Amino acid sequence: xxxxxxxxxxxxxxxxxxxxxxxxxxxxxxxxxxxxxxxxxxxxxxxxxxxxxxxxxxxxxxxxxxxxxxxxxxxxxxxxxxxxxxxxxxxxxxxxxxxxxxxxxxxxxxxxxxxxxxxxxxxxxxxxxxxxxxxxxxxxxxxxxxxxxxxxxxxxxxxxxxxxxxxxxxxxxxxxxxxxxxxxxxxxxxxxxxxxxxxxxxxxxxxxxxxxxxxxxxxxxxxxxxxxxxxxxxxxxxxxxxxxxxxxxxxxxxxxxxxxxxxxxxxxxxxxxxxxxxxxxxxxxxxxxxxxxxxxxxxxxxxxxxxxxxxxxxxxxxxxxxxxxxxxxxxxxxxxxxxxxxxxxxxxxxxxxxxxxxxxxxxxxxxxxxxxxxxxxxxxxxxxxxxxxxxxxxxxxxxxxxxxxxxxxxxx
Amino acid sequence: xxxxxxxxxxxxxxxxxxxxxxxxxxxxxxxxxxxxxxxxxxxxxxxxxxxxxxxxxxxxxxxxxxxxxxxxxxxxxxxxxxxxxxxxxxxxxxxxxxxxxxxxxxxxxxxxxxxxxxxxxxxxxxxxxxxxxxxxxxxxxxxxxxxxxxxxxxxxxxxxxxxxxxxxxxxxxxxxxxxxxxxxxxxxxxxxxxxxxxxxxxxxxxxxxxxxxxxxxxxxxxxxxxxxxxxxxxxxxxxxxxxxxxxxxxxxxxxxxxxxxxxxxxxxxxxxxxxxxxxxxxxxxxxxxxxxxxxxxxxxxxxxxxxxxxxxxxxxxxxxxxxxxxxxxxxxxxxxxxxxxxxxxxxxxxxxxxxxxxxxxxxxxxxxx
Numbered sequence: 001x002x003x004x005x006x007x008x009x010x011x012x013x014x015x016x017x018x019x020x021x022x023x024x025x026x027x028x029x030x031x032x033x034x035x036x037x038x039x040x041x042x043x044x045x046x047x048x049x050x051x052x053x054x055x056x057x058x059x060x061x062x063x064x065x066x067x068x069x070x071x072x073x074x075x076x077x078x079x080x081x082x083x084x085x086x087x088x089x090x091x092x093x094x095x096x097x098x099x100x101x102x103x104x105x106x107x108x109x110x111x112x113x114x115x116x117x118x119x120x121x122x123x124x125x126x127x128x129x130x131x132x133x134x135x136x137x138x139x140x141x142x143x144x145x146x147x148x149x150x151x152x153x154x155x156x157x158x159x160x161x162x163x164x165x166x167x168x169x170x171x172x173x174x175x176x177x178x179x180x181x182x183x184x185x186x187x188x189x190x191x192x193x194x195x196x197x198x199x200x201x202x203x204x205x206x207x208x209x210x211x212x213x214x215x216x217x218x219x220x221x222x223x224x225x226x227x228x229x230x231x232x233x234x235x236x237x238x239x240x241x242x243x244x245x246x247x248x249x250x251x252x253x254x255x256x257x258x259x260x261x262x263x264x265x266x267x268x269x270x271x272x273x274x275x276x277x278x279x280x281x282x283x284x285x286x287x288x289x290x291x292x293x294x295x296x297x298x299x300x301x302x303x304x305x306x307x308x309x310x311x312x313x314x315x316x317x318x319x320x321x322x323x324x325x326x327x328x329x330x331x332x333x334x335x336x337x338x339x340x341x342x343x344x345x346x347x348x349x350x351x352x353x354x355x356x357x358x359x360x361x362x363x364x365x366x367x368x369x370x371x372x373x374x375x376x377x378x379x380x381x382x383x384x385x386x387x388x389x390x391x392x393x394x395x396x397x398x399x400x401x402x403x404x405x406x407x408x409x410x411x412x
Numbered sequence: 413x414x415x416x417x418x419x420x421x422x423x424x425x426x427x428x429x430x431x432x433x434x435x436x437x438x439x440x441x442x443x444x445x446x447x448x449x450x451x452x453x454x455x456x457x458x459x460x461x462x463x464x465x466x467x468x469x470x471x472x473x474x475x476x477x478x479x480x481x482x483x484x485x486x487x488x489x490x491x492x493x494x495x496x497x498x499x500x501x502x503x504x505x506x507x508x509x510x511x512x513x514x515x516x517x518x519x520x521x522x523x524x525x526x527x528x529x530x531x532x533x534x535x536x537x538x539x540x541x542x543x544x545x546x547x548x549x550x551x552x553x554x555x556x557x558x559x560x561x562x563x564x565x566x567x568x569x570x571x572x573x574x575x576x577x578x579x580x581x582x583x584x585x586x587x588x589x590x591x592x593x594x595x596x597x598x599x600x601x602x603x604x605x606x607x608x609x610x611x612x613x614x615x616x617x618x619x620x621x622x623x624x625x626x627x628x629x630x631x632x633x634x635x636x637x638x639x640x641x642x643x644x645x646x647x648x649x650x651x652x653x654x655x656x657x658x659x660x661x662x663x664x665x666x667x668x669x670x671x672x673x674x675x676x677x678x679x680x681x682x683x684x685x686x687x688x689x690x691x692x693x694x695x696x697x698x699x700x701x702x703x704x705x706x707x708x709x710x711x712x713x714x715x716x717x718x719x720x721x722x723x724x725x726x727x728x729x730x731x732x733x734x735x736x737x738x739x740x741x742x743x744x745x746x747x748x749x750x751x752x753x754x755x756x757x758x759x760x761x762x763x764x765x766x767x768x769x770x771x772x773x774x775x776x777x778x779x780x781x
Contacts, residue, residue, distance in 0.1 A: 118534050123534075140630050140631060143630035144632060146627065147589065153588070161671050164669065164671045165598070167586060168586070206543055213561065266581065273562060398567045398572070399583070
């Protein structure tokens with residue numbers, strides 16, 4: 001059975017039929033969904049590394065993740081923590097879509113995983129050992145697994161796929177949307193039949209320290225769009241979406257969470273870390289045009305919303321530039337922390353669930369909305385809503401913007 | 413040409429779908445030198461560029477490596493803006509710089525329609541591990557240089573190349589072990605077919621550093637000498653190239669990947685992969701006259717098997733430059749383009765770039781003249 005058409009054939013519609021989520025507010029769709037609905041937060045002191053000497057070190061780590069529960073084929077010790085997350089989430093997404101690994105083996109599959117740090121947590125551990133015992137003492141197993149490519153390649157190994165392409169997309173904190181977007185293009189053009197796409201990252205000293213030094217780590221909690229917001233909390237996890245063509249989903253009677261309507265990418269080409277309002281506004285417009293939607297059709301925006309002073313005011317400014325009347329604009333980072341390369345993938349999963357379940361997830365830890373942001377952040381409590389079109393923003397270091405548009409699939 | 417708004421929801425961008433993709437320019441910053449002509453001359457002559465390391469500057473497990481001669485960020489790009497630029501970023505920025513210089517400023521007439529896709533192994537492991545080292549050894553764990561934090565994020569080289577040259581289209585970083593270059597090429601082709609840009613500058617960069625050397629040594633990739641380099645190609649539609657007056661060097665007829673289950677199965681996977689790529693391109697094995705493989709004889713035998721015993725010319729890079737890891741398959745592509753420029757392939761003939769990665773994947777690109 002060769003489902004793959006030539007690229008020049010009519011484009012396929014692309015739908016999401018499976019979700020895999022490893023998060024600090026819940027592992028697996030039911031727990032994650034319950035967390036989103038109830039505004040769960042998992043803030044606690046970071047235990048991933050020794051935080052002595054930092055004045056504060058809260059984060060959103062995952063403490064109840066046992067890789068052996070999820071990873072069956074590959075030896076989990078051969079994987080860094082980020083790859084363990086991505087493999088677990090990919091297994092979940094396939095199962096959630098009703099596809100056994102054997103079902104995937106005769107299909108042409110693209111695995112596309114975004115990340116900020118790859119296995120930097122392993123690199124932290126390696127340099128610590130190197131400082132203590134010299135470079136000759138570097139652990140060969142850890143040195144071997146500390147590479148970004150394994151975040152996607154390990155999914156192929158775990159599922160024992162055959163006709164597969166594994167690509168990791170380390171476009172920092174927007175990487176999840178990049179990975180999903182590329183997967184959308186591949187199905188749309190008939191290049192592949194199934195895509196497992198998303199993002200994964202693990203909390204590490206390196207990134208916590210960098211953000212801390214920049215003064216962008218919040219002492220206690222992450223408060224996107226709040227007047228008193230003080231920054232990000234580093235988080236971890238993975239979100240993987242299983243995508244396929246609409247024909248494929250309908251043929252096998254799969255549950256459809258949402259349709260991917262399109263996405264837009266651009267680059268500020270201006271500053272290594274500071275976001276650019278005009279450039280982000282152009283990226284939002286690009287996404288709308290590519291998805292064929294008007295601003296007025298967007299029911300809510302899942303913002304990048306990191307909770308830093310600069311991000312939230314810049315992002316809100318860009319949104320107000322494009323939307324005469326901005327829709328509710330939320331950030332799930334209040335609940336999940338900033339899960340880096342997983343962030344926009346987990347937000348996409350949240351958007352897909354919001355469409356299916358008819359609600360808008362809340363922005364938690366919210367006291368008073370910053371007037372300068374001027375948005376409705378759906379404070380603290382989820383809101384029941386008829387959600388047809390959602391916009392998911394992502395921004396990254398390097399001036400990289402990625403905006404994804406999801407829509408409800410169904411007879412209108 | 414613009415991406416016109418489609419009439420129906422979910423129709424996606426209107427791009428150049430169906431239009432043939434061509435490669436029209438390339439640059440290569442390699443152990444042979446900063447100039448692609450030096451790379452071409454060296455690789456086509458089978459000359460090695462691996463040399464003795466300055467052991468004071470580069471202590472570590474290796475005595476020899478393929479370094480870009482005399483290369484530093486300040487030397488290649490000037491002092492301004494390079495104080496904190498790490499080596500892999502400088503290699504990437506320089507490769508992009510040389511490609512743009514050759515194409516002329518017209519290439520960036522509409523900078524928002526030019527994409528940049530850059531492959532990396534794990535960014536600069538030297539930058540990442542140095543940063544953590546400073547956190548571990550300083551008086552306070554946050555006594556680190558904030559200006560160097562962005563170097564520890566893997567999209568630094570792509571982002572900085574965009575900033576340096578004002579490239580405002582999609583800016584993506586790709587990683588996939590030693591197949592990174594082929595994966596970046598396929599990602600770039602997909603991006604173009606999806607209508608997200610009109611031209612894509614696409615390639616990969618890898619630096620030699622003491623820390624990378626220790627990791628490669630500890631990870632057990634063997635006693636092989638390491639190399640470094642940065643190379644990019646310009647990918648665009650045939651129609652776009654014609655409109656801009658750029659002559660196609662080669663047509664991109666397909667990129668294909670396949671999984672393998674470890675040593676012993678990689679050969680069969682690559683044979684199947686090459687066959688599938690040729691079949692999808694609608695071309696026959698006899699047309700293949702040049703192959704640039706990543707690996708050794710096992711890989712070569714698998715390719716020859718796929719070609720039904722035909723014996724194309726074999727063009728090796730890795731023994732000449734050292735193992736350039738994430739940049740390896742990009743360098744192989746550059747070697748093919750060097751051969752084409754020298755007129756070694758005639759119209760209708762094909763070249764392959766192939767690779768086998770230890771992490772379970774094989775890949776192949778089909779190029780036509």
